[in-house]
Amino acid sequence: xxxxxxxxxxxxxxxxxxxxxxVFGVTDELVSAVEExxxxxxxxxxxxxxSELHAADKADLVESLGHDERxxxxxxxxxxxxxxxxxxxxxxxxxxxxxQLGPERLARLLSALDSDDAVDVFEDLETAFQHRILAALPLxxxxxxxxxxxxxxxxxxRLMQREMVVIxxxxxxGETIDYMxxxxxxxxxxxxxxxxxxxxxxxxxxxxxxxxxxxRPVRLTEIMETDLKAMPVTLDQEEVxxxxxxxxxxxxxxxxxxxxxxxxxxxxxxxxxxxEEAEEDALKLAGLAETDLYSAMLDTARxxxxxxxxxxxxxxxxxxxxxxxxxxxxxxxALAVLMPIVASMGGNAGTQTVTVAVRAIAMxxxxxxxxxxxxxxxxxxxxxNGVLFAVLAGGIAWLWFGxxxxxxxxxxxxxxxxIVAGVCGTLIPLALERAKIDPAIAxxxxxxxxxxxxxxxxxLGLAAVFLL
Amino acid sequence: xxxxxxxxxxxxxxxxxxxxxxVFGVTDELVSAVEExxxxxxxxxxxxxxSELHAADKADLVESLGHDERxxxxxxxxxxxxxxxxxxxxxxxxxxxxxQLGPERLARLLSALDSDDAVDVFEDLETAFQHRILAALPLxxxxxxxxxxxxxxxxxxRLMQREMVVIxxxxxxGETIDYMxxxxxxxxxxxxxxxxxxxxxxxxxxxxxxxxxxxRPVRLTEIMETDLKAMPVTLDQEEVxxxxxxxxxxxxxxxxxxxxxxxxxxxxxxxxxxxEEAEEDALKLAGLAETDLYSAMLDTARxxxxxxxxxxxxxxxxxxxxxxxxxxxxxxxALAVLMPIVASMGGNAGTQTVTVAVRAIAMxxxxxxxxxxxxxxxxxxxxxNGVLFAVLAGGIAWLWFGxxxxxxxxxxxxxxxxIVAGVCGTLIPLALERAKIDPAIAxxxxxxxxxxxxxxxxxLGLAAVFLL
Numbered sequence: 010x011x012x013x014x015x016x017x018x019x020x021x022x023x024x025x026x027x028x029x030x031x032v033f034g035v036t037d038e039l040v041s042a043v044e045e046x047x048x049x050x051x052x053x054x055x056x057x058x059x060s061e062l063h064a065a066d067k068a069d070l071v072e073s074l075g076h077d078e079r080x081x082x083x084x085x086x087x088x089x090x091x092x093x094x095x096x097x098x099x100x101x102x103x104x105x106x107x108x109q110l111g112p113e114r115l116a117r118l119l120s121a122l123d124s125d126d127a128v129d130v131f132e133d134l135e136t137a138f139q140h141r142i143l144a145a146l147p148l149x150x151x152x153x154x155x156x157x158x159x160x161x162x163x164x165x166x167r168l169m170q171r172e173m174v175v176i177x178x179x180x181x182x183g184e185t186i187d188y189m190x191x192x193x194x195x196x197x198x199x200x201x202x203x204x205x206x207x208x209x210x211x212x213x214x215x216x217x218x219x220x221x222x223x224x225r226p227v228r229l230t231e232i233m234e235t236d237l238k239a240m241p242v243t244l245d246q247e248e249v250x251x252x253x254x255x256x257x258x259x260x261x262x263x264x265x266x267x268x269x270x271x272x273x274x275x276x277x278x279x280x281x282x283x284x285e286e287a288e289e290d291a292l293k294l295a296g297l298a299e300t301d302l303y304s305a306m307l308d309t310a311r312x313x314x315x316x317x318x319x320x321x322x323x324x325x326x327x328x329x330x331x332x333x334x335x336x337x338x339x340x341x342x343a344l345a346v347l348m349p350i351v352a353s354m355g356g357n358a359g360t361q362t363v364t365v366a367v368r369a370i371a372m373x374x375x376x377x378x379x380x381x382x383x384x385x386x387x388x389x390x391x392x393x394n395g396v397l398f399a400v401l402a403g404g405i406a407w408l409w410f411g412x413x414x415x416x417x418x419x420x421x422x423x424x425x426x427x428i429v430a431g432v433c434g435t436l437i438p439l440a441l442e443r444a445k446i447d448p449a450i451a452x453x454x455x456x457x458x459x460x461x462x463x464x465x466x467x468x469l470g471l472a473a474v475f476l477l
Numbered sequence: 478x479x480x481x482x483x484x485x486x487x488x489x490x491x492x493x494x495x496x497x498x499x500v501f502g503v504t505d506e507l508v509s510a511v512e513e514x515x516x517x518x519x520x521x522x523x524x525x526x527x528s529e530l531h532a533a534d535k536a537d538l539v540e541s542l543g544h545d546e547r548x549x550x551x552x553x554x555x556x557x558x559x560x561x562x563x564x565x566x567x568x569x570x571x572x573x574x575x576x577q578l579g580p581e582r583l584a585r586l587l588s589a590l591d592s593d594d595a596v597d598v599f600e601d602l603e604t605a606f607q608h609r610i611l612a613a614l615p616l617x618x619x620x621x622x623x624x625x626x627x628x629x630x631x632x633x634x635r636l637m638q639r640e641m642v643v644i645x646x647x648x649x650x651g652e653t654i655d656y657m658x659x660x661x662x663x664x665x666x667x668x669x670x671x672x673x674x675x676x677x678x679x680x681x682x683x684x685x686x687x688x689x690x691x692x693r694p695v696r697l698t699e700i701m702e703t704d705l706k707a708m709p710v711t712l713d714q715e716e717v718x719x720x721x722x723x724x725x726x727x728x729x730x731x732x733x734x735x736x737x738x739x740x741x742x743x744x745x746x747x748x749x750x751x752x753e754e755a756e757e758d759a760l761k762l763a764g765l766a767e768t769d770l771y772s773a774m775l776d777t778a779r780x781x782x783x784x785x786x787x788x789x790x791x792x793x794x795x796x797x798x799x800x801x802x803x804x805x806x807x808x809x810x811a812l813a814v815l816m817p818i819v820a821s822m823g824g825n826a827g828t829q830t831v832t833v834a835v836r837a838i839a840m841x842x843x844x845x846x847x848x849x850x851x852x853x854x855x856x857x858x859x860x861x862n863g864v865l866f867a868v869l870a871g872g873i874a875w876l877w878f879g880x881x882x883x884x885x886x887x888x889x890x891x892x893x894x895x896i897v898a899g900v901c902g903t904l905i906p907l908a909l910e911r912a913k914i915d916p917a918i919a920x921x922x923x924x925x926x927x928x929x930x931x932x933x934x935x936x937l938g939l940a941a942v943f944l945l
Contacts, residue, residue: 037845044846065723073844189689199686200668200727217685218667221657254752255533257745259668259727276744277725280751284722287755288836291762295832296825302837302847306854310861313829317822317862321869324821332814338806345813346800349929352817353792354785357764361781364763368756369770376541377505378512379770386774393778394785401789461817 034066040073047078052085059086068097071106072303083109092118096126100133101303112138116145119154123196125170125278128157132167165249166242168282169263169272172196175203176229178212183225200259203270204233211237211262211270239264242271246282251373253279290367293449296320319454327352327461334469337477343410344472347419350402351468355426355460358394362387362434363452370442371449384435391431395424414476422468429463430456502534508541515546520553527554536565539574540771551577560586564594568601569771580606584613587622591664593638593746596625600635633717634710636750637731637740640664644697646672646680651693668727671738672701679705679730679738707732710739714750719841721747758835761917764788787922795820795929802937805945811878812940815887818870819936823894823928826862830855830902831920838910839917852903859899863892882944890936897931898924 039058046054059067059082071079071094083090083106090110095118098106107115107130119127119142131139131154143151153171160166174195176185185202189195202220204213213233223232238252239262252258253276265271292300296316301309331338331348338345366383369375375383403420407413437455438448507526514522527535527550539547539562551558551574558578563586566574575583575598587595587610599607599622611619621639628634642663644653653670657663670688672681681701691700706720707730720726721744733739760768764784769777799806799816806813834851837843843851871888875881905923906916 035844040844040846063724065725069842072842073847075846075850186689190692192690195686195690197686198684198727216666217689218663218665221654221685221688222660222663224658254748256531257533257748259666259744276727276748280722280725280744280748283748284751284755287752287759291755291759291836292832294759294762295829297829297832300833300836302833302842302851306857307861309854310858313826313858314862314865316829317826317866318869320825321818321822321866324818325873327817327821328814331817335810335814338813339810342803342807342813345806345810345816346796346803348813349795349799349817349820350789350792353795353929354789357788358781358785360763361765361784364760364765365768365770368759368768374537374540374770376503376508378508378543379541382543383770386777389774390778390781393775394782397782398785398789401786405793461821 034062035069035073040070043070043082044074044078047074047081047085055082055085056089064091064093065097067091067094072099072102076105079105080109088114090114090118092121093126095130096122099303100299101301101305101308103130103133107134107138112141113145116142120146120150123170123172124150124153124157124272125168125274128154128167132158132162160242161245163246164242165240165244165246165263165274166271168246168249168278169242169274170196171272172199173203173270173273174199175205175209175270178204178206178230180229181225182220182223182227182229182232185220185229186225198275199273200275201273202229203262203273204229205270209269211239211264213237214260214262216259237262240274242266247286247371249274250279250282250286254283286371290371290449293447294364294367294453296450296454316454323454323458323461326458327465330462330465331469334465334473337469337473341415341472341476343406343412343415344469347402347406347410347415348465348468351419351422351426352461352464354398354402354423355430355464356457358391358427359430359434359456359460360453362390362431363438363456366435366438367449367452370438375439380439384432387431387435388428391428392424395427398427399423415472418471418475419468421471422464425467426460426464430460433459502530503537503541508538511538511550512542512546515542515549515553523550523553524557532559532561533565535559535562540567540570544573547573548577556582558582558586560589561594563598564590567771568767569769569773569776571598571601575602575606580609581613584610588614588618591638591640592618592621592625592740593636593742596622596635600626600630628710629713631714632710633708633712633714633731633742634739636714636717636746637710637742638664639740640667641738641741642667642670643677643738644670644672646674646698648697649693650688650691650695650697650700653688653697654693666743667741668743669741670697671730671741672697673738677737679707679732681705682728682730684727705730708742710734715754715839717742718747718750718754722751754839758839758917761915762832762835762921764918764922784922791922791926791929794926795933798930798933799937802933802941805937805941809883809940809944811874811880811883812937815870815874815878815883816933816936819887819890819894820929820932822866822870822891823898823932824925826859826895827898827902827924827928828921830859830899831906831924834903834906835917835920838906843907848907852900855899855903856896859896860892863895866895867891883940886939886943887936889939890932893935894928894932898928901927 043055043058046058059070062070071082074082095103110118119130131142143154157167174189200217202215203211204215206212213230213235214237215229215233219232238256238258240249240252242263242265252261258276260273260275262270263272263274298312301312304312399420402423403416406419407416433456438452441448441451511523511526514526527538530538539550542550563571578586587598599610611622625635642657668685670683671679672683674680681698681703682705683697683701687700706724706726708717708720710731710733720729726744728741728743730738731740731742756768766780769780772780867888870891871884874887875884901924906920909916909919
């Protein structure tokens with residue numbers, strides 16, 4: 010981690026009044042300068058432009074480059090490649106870079122990382138590639154990576170780092186400080202000390218700020234916090250993130266099946282998960298598994314295809330409903346003109362409700378009583394806005410086609426569809442959640458199917474009954 | 478902040494093997510128990526159930542209750558109300574609770590909070606209410622709140638806390654530790670020391686883990702980090718969050734116009750902002766300003782109305798396009814049956830692109846060269862999936878209506894609309910961003926307008942030309 014520290018000092022802004030533009034490392038100008046230097050084949054110039062950046066900014070730069078330039082940059086940096094860049098890279102770009110680096114060089118880079126970052130990079134690799142890296146790693150490090158892979162994906166066990174400061178419960182604060190000053194295997198950054206009993210079970214944690222305000226003779230057991238919020242190695246990262254957010258944690262202990270301290274998770278890793286989880290919901294509502302900004306063209310097209318196929322199926326279902334009333338439309342063509350309005354309003358109103366519901370489920374905001382109130386509120390909101398938009402749409406239809414009957418039909422269909430949208434907007438995500446299906450990914454397609462089918466059926470059906 | 482600490486110890490799980498269910502404070506059972514105790518009028522029982530919870534869990538409990546029960550709970554807790562609960566409450570619920578507490582009691586509660594939390598609660602109040610609170614506050618505290626309000630909303634100045642550990646640059650580590658052991662006005666939790674020059678400009682920061690590993694005679698200037706990532710008081714919270722995420726910060730200094738250290742922002746506050754900002758994008762894409770889970774029914778209906786009105790306008794625009802071809806539809810009713818397919822596929826494909834674009838803009842991932850590649854990729858993806866779905870939709874139309882001509886028309890319209898969706902899905906958010914309009918809130922309505930209009934126009938227009 011010495012690299013990171015060096016980087017930080019190198020990009021110093023001692024005045025402390027940096028503007029936003031200066032604050033962020035990677036500007037369009039920098040990208041252009043690097044591109045030019047790469048094209049001109051000036052490795053020294055490239056090195057100079059890149060070396061002073063923070064690892065996260067280097068990663069941004071690598072992501073900004075095109076495929077060929079990226080490969081040239083990795084070539085130039087060669088063995089001087091900053092290992093801290095790897096965990097910051099987007100998955101698609103990282104794969105490219107790792108392939109180019111090759112297993113031996115990668116093994117060397119990984120062993121320079123904290124164990125959580127190394128696992129983060131390692132776990133995404135193909136099995137054959139993993140084995141070649143493991144063979145090139147020191148034994149202790151190999152063991153850490155192999156053990157990590159025994160924990161479920163996206164679990165606390167994968168997120169934790171082994172580097173931590175663990176102190177026996179019998180020590181005083183003075184002994185602890187002396188130990189820390191002498192030890193040379195402490196992690197680079199840590200925020201809490203963990204106190205363990207002789208069986209290595211965590212029994213307390215002490216924030217460093219408290220260590221610094223306490224006098225030397227005090228026993229650790231006197232000043233430690235005993236509410237540890239300890240997390241099992243198998244705990245899902247979404248739960249981990251929830252705990253950090255809920256309790257404002259900066260670090261938390263991870264324990265194995267027998268309750269022994271296995272590692273520690275720090276807030277900087279959780280920040281990324283909180284981000285990812287919130288981002289995922291937005292992406293899933295549009296049928297995307299993850300952002301594909303850096304994916305190759307064909308991969309992107311292929312990844313988006315299944316969702317569109319599902320939507321084609323639901324669109325055809327809606328068309329079948331319309332087809333039932335082809336005779337009616339033939340006689341009153343105004344129906345064809347107006348029918349998308351009812352379906353579209355239902356879809357939009359329902360999407361609002363679904364979005365609120367999906368976030369509430371993700372944030373664990375829906376207790377039994379909140380849920381009850383939520384459903385009845387959406388019923389009311391659907392009905393209230395339904396009536397308003399029934400009046401509006403009815404009025405417009407009347408003016409447009411001069412037929413109070415058509416106006417009445419569209420108004421009635423609007424009220425029906427908006428109420429259905431509100432109720433289904435809550436019930437669909439809740440039912441999916443109960444059926445252990447991710448509500449973020451499936452809710453919107455179910456919802457728009459319902460609002461399309463109900464919208465067309467109500468409008469055309471009422472028209473068939475009352476207008477012919 | 479002593480309350481928080483006490484709470485933590487009270488809910489101790491010393492085994493450290495707690496299951497998820499135990500880990501989270503507020504269960505449906507607890508909510509029911511509190512509701513029963515409130516209805517039965519057993520204040521002691523209520524107090525017992527609530528007092529052991531962490532402040533964040535207390536806030537969840539308060540949110541879970543209905544309006545009347547909530548007001549009864551606040552009544553019972555009376556002067557024993559935990560001030561730390563306030564910053565954790567959802568805005569709509571918080572307003573209710575603050576109204577009930579009244580300015581005098583609230584002034585007392587606020588002065589028990591760290592300044593950043595107090596500002597967070599205070600800034601949302603109505604001006605008259607604010608003045609009554611200020612009058613009841615101690616002078617120093619009043620000054621802090623008043624000054625905070627001079628900074629823009631959602632800026633670093635509003636987020637920062639004044640409580641921090643500031644050390645003159647001439648000191649040694651030993652002097653610093655002696656000072657910290659003796660001082661009684663240090664913040665409860667801190668992660669970095671800030672080193673200032675005689676003008677109170679920050680010139681370095683030292684993580685506590687480094688303080689603990691350094692020997693007493695060492696000068697602070699020898700071990701401090703000089704790359705401070707100092708943030709101006711006016712910096713927007715979105716930028717603040719970006720800096721914390723990008724550089725893995727745990728705390729960062731905030732400086733005033735003349736570069737003097739004004740306060741410090743810590744990661745626990747930023748976690749909520751990162752969450753909020755990511756959440757906001759998902760909500761805005763559905764036309765919601767913020768989650769309205771806890772808002773009153775009428776407020777919710779009213780807040781969602783404008784977005785639906787905009788959508789009504791765009792739906793009518795689409796209907797007008799259909800109306801242009803009413804004669805064509807009258808002759809070939811199959812067109813009315815099939816036309817929603819083209820519009821809906823364009824809308825869905827475009828929404829995928831918009832979602833990726835909006836997140837990329839929020840994450841500052843779109844540099845000039847990334848943008849260029851992104852647009853050409855979306856053009857390709859739109860064309861590739863356009864051809865595939867043209868074949869599918871054309872085939873289905875042929876089978877359904879037995880007309881190769883209708884099949885050719887829907888296929889051609891599908892390709893056109895999917896390409897338009899891909900290109901507009903990138904260009905619309907980028908253009909809005911350039912025009913300083915939030916792309917998250919406006920992109921999807923513009924996009925679906927385009928894909929509806931183009932979808933209907935291409936399909937019906939081609940049909941009018943080639944089928945009649």
